[in-house]
Amino acid sequence: MESIFSFQFYTLAFFISLFIYLGLSNSGISSSNDYFSAGRDTKWYIAMFSIVATETSVLTFISVPGIAYRGNWYFLQLSLGYIVGRILVSKFLLPLYFSSNITSIYELIGERYNKNLQQIASVLFLCTRVLADGVRFLATAVIVQVLTGWSLEMSVLLIGFVTLLYSVSGGLKAILLIDSIQFLIYLFGGLIVVIFILFSESFSGFQNLFEQQKFDIFKVVTDNFLYDPLFVINAFIGGILLSFASHGVDYMMVQRVLSCKDLESAQKAMIGSGFFVLLQFSIFLFAGSLIWQYMDGEILLKDREFSTFILEYLPLEMRSIMTIGVLSAAMSTLSSSINSLASSTVIDIFKQKLSLYKSRLISIFWAFILILIAIAFDETDEALVYVGLRIASITYGGLLGIFLIYHINNKINSFQIVLGLISSVVAAIILLNLGIAWTLHILITLTVFIVISYLAHFLHLLIFKR
Numbered sequence: 418m419e420s421i422f423s424f425q426f427y428t429l430a431f432f433i434s435l436f437i438y439l440g441l442s443n444s445g446i447s448s449s450n451d452y453f454s455a456g457r458d459t460k461w462y463i464a465m466f467s468i469v470a471t472e473t474s475v476l477t478f479i480s481v482p483g484i485a486y487r488g489n490w491y492f493l494q495l496s497l498g499y500i501v502g503r504i505l506v507s508k509f510l511l512p513l514y515f516s517s518n519i520t521s522i523y524e525l526i527g528e529r530y531n532k533n534l535q536q537i538a539s540v541l542f543l544c545t546r547v548l549a550d551g552v553r554f555l556a557t558a559v560i561v562q563v564l565t566g567w568s569l570e571m572s573v574l575l576i577g578f579v580t581l582l583y584s585v586s587g588g589l590k591a592i593l594l595i596d597s598i599q600f601l602i603y604l605f606g607g608l609i610v611v612i613f614i615l616f617s618e619s620f621s622g623f624q625n626l627f628e629q630q631k632f633d634i635f636k637v638v639t640d641n642f643l644y645d646p647l648f649v650i651n652a653f654i655g656g657i658l659l660s661f662a663s664h665g666v667d668y669m670m671v672q673r674v675l676s677c678k679d680l681e682s683a684q685k686a687m688i689g690s691g692f693f694v695l696l697q698f699s700i701f702l703f704a705g706s707l708i709w710q711y712m713d714g715e716i717l718l719k720d721r722e723f724s725t726f727i728l729e730y731l732p733l734e735m736r737s738i739m740t741i742g743v744l745s746a747a748m749s750t751l752s753s754s755i756n757s758l759a760s761s762t763v764i765d766i767f768k769q770k771l772s773l774y775k776s777r778l779i780s781i782f783w784a785f786i787l788i789l790i791a792i793a794f795d796e797t798d799e800a801l802v803y804v805g806l807r808i809a810s811i812t813y814g815g816l817l818g819i820f821l822i823y824h825i826n827n828k829i830n831s832f833q834i835v836l837g838l839i840s841s842v843v844a845a846i847i848l849l850n851l852g853i854a855w856t857l858h859i860l861i862t863l864t865v866f867i868v869i870s871y872l873a874h875f876l877h878l879l880i881f882k883r
Contacts, residue, residue: 436595436748437583449776452588453760454520459593459676464686467593467673469693470600470749472663477701478603478746482723485705489633491647495856496698498656500691505657506665507684509824514671515680521764522671522820529823530831532768537835538819539765541812542668543758547783547790549808550754554791557747570792576747577788584752584784585777589676592752599745606742607700609735610726614707621710631706646854655856660691662813662859666820669757751787758783810855814862815841821863822870829874837870 446452484492517525523542527535554573562569583591614620626632639648646652664670664687674683708726717725727739759780763771771779815838822829841862848858 433579433744436579436599442587442591446588446590446773449763449771449773450520451590452773452776453672453756453763455588455590455593455676457676458678459590459673459682461677461682461686462689463593463597464673464677464683465689465693466597466600467749467753468664468670468686468690469697470596470603470746471673471753472670472690472750473694473697473746477697478606478743479720479723481698481701482705482708483720485631485702486709486717486722487719489631490702490706491634491636491652493634493695493698493702494636494647494649494652495656495659496691496695498653498658499660499694500688502657502660502662503664503687503691505661507687510665510671510820511674511680511683511687513820513824514675515683520675521761522666522668522675523761523765525823526819527765527768529827530834534819534831534834535765535768537838538816539668539761541816541838542761545808545812546667546669546754546758547786550750550787551790551793553750554747554787557743557791573788573791576744576751577784577791580748580751581755581781581784584755585780589672589756592756593673593676596749596753599749602738602745603742604697604700606739607697607704609738610704610723610731611700611707613731613735614704614711617711619711620707626706626710631709642854643857644852644854646856648854651854651856654860655854655858658817658859658863659810659813659856662817664690666813666816668761669753672757672760673753751784754787755780755784810858810862811842811845811849814845814859814864815866817859818863818866818870822867829870830877833870833873833877836873837866840869841866 481492513525514522517528519525521539523535523538526538554576557572557576562572567575583595587595623632635649636645636647636652637649639645642648642651646655674686677683677686705722708722711730712722712726727736731739759776759782762779762783763769763776818837818841819834822834844865845858845862848861849855853861
């Protein structure tokens with residue numbers, strides 16, 4: 418028992434020390450601009466891996482295999498839409514951002530309309546990011562608790578402290594580099610499970626999986642498409658708009674590509690990340706299906722399927738690597754969230770460039786907020802990956818609407834946009850209560866935003882003419 422503990426402890430200690438070292442070694446930053454923009458010389462593939470690491474996090478580890486374990490591969494329909502959404506971001510939004518020479522994307526709103534609207538957009542981003550990452554932290558605690566036996570609070574505090582240390586010391590440059598390493602680590606973790614089962618003596622081939630329709634990807638039949646989020650049309654369109662919004666108007670994602678040296682590099686990173694997400698989801702869905710067969714379809718607690726398999730069936734060495742993968746996935750999202758929350762707070766809320774010292778203090782503040790929310794968050798009966806996406810859909814429609822109107826109509830004023838924003842958020846809350854498929858939420862709330870904003874604009878013109 419002592420040797421097992423020592424092996425796990427030293428493995429964890431080695432990788433945690435590596436992350437801290439990389440953060441400290443990249444700490445040669447002299448200003449808050451470097452702290453938030455990484456000197457704008459990031460290689461496109463580093464930015465690409467960081468995007469994938471940031472968006473998928475530990476939810477991929479526990480929820481995606483669990484979805485395949487309990488069902489099939491319908492979730493993959495979303496990632497097909499993700500690719501199209503990122504192409505739209507690269508074509509319509511990234512050129513706008515790079516031509517404006519901004520740090521926070523919400524600065525564009527302040528320049529076109531006013532600073533108050535810039536602050537409102539930033540607050541929407543801050544609220545969405547904090548709540549969504551609270552779910553991610555909860556997912557982290559779930560699997561780390563199973564694998565290590567630590568308490569939920571201990572798991573969150575350890576991950577939070579280590580991530581805070583290298584994030585605050587090295588800024589975005591260190592975060593991007595470590596994100597890339599962490600992405601490769603937890604992707605390797607998924608491959609370990611797949612290879613272990615495929616080469617195990619108990620593996621009996623794929624026939625049973627095909628017979629049980631475990632590899633089905635497209636859901637072409639539904640009883641009611643309004644309430645079926647994974648119906649093929651809903652999932653594909655929802656994936657397009659979710660990716661268009663999350664990677665086009667969510668500052669945490671856009672911040673990664675804004676650190677690239679030019680537009681072409683940013684576009685390569687953005688579009689390439691869509692294909693890597695497709696690959697990643699395929700690997701973890703495949704792992705979930707194989708685990709279902711390996712464990713003879715044993716009924717387990719929701720979102721515990723993957724971690725249960727790791728704990729009960731993998732050799733010690735593989736378990737240790739998987740634990741590192743989980744921690745890597747968690748840290749990649751948390752570090753990105755801390756830096757983007759601090760950056761948006763400094764630029765959009767305070768509306769001034771603060772010193773490096775004060776910028777780091779704000780990062781520490783947001784780190785503690787995220788830790789507290791993670792500890793306070795409670796689980797639901799729904800897969801955690803879906804909970805995170807549902808939270809994001811509340812504000813994404815309105816935020817995406819602002820930038821689309823910015824792109825196509827400069828006559829709509831800030832008051833009309835605020836009316837559209839309020840209406841879209843109210844519509845999102847109503848949709849949640851009605852149980853409408855969450856993959857339709859962004860489409861509906863975006864439509865509400867545009868209709869209300871334009872209606873207010875036309876009413877204003879009519880009154881003004883009189």
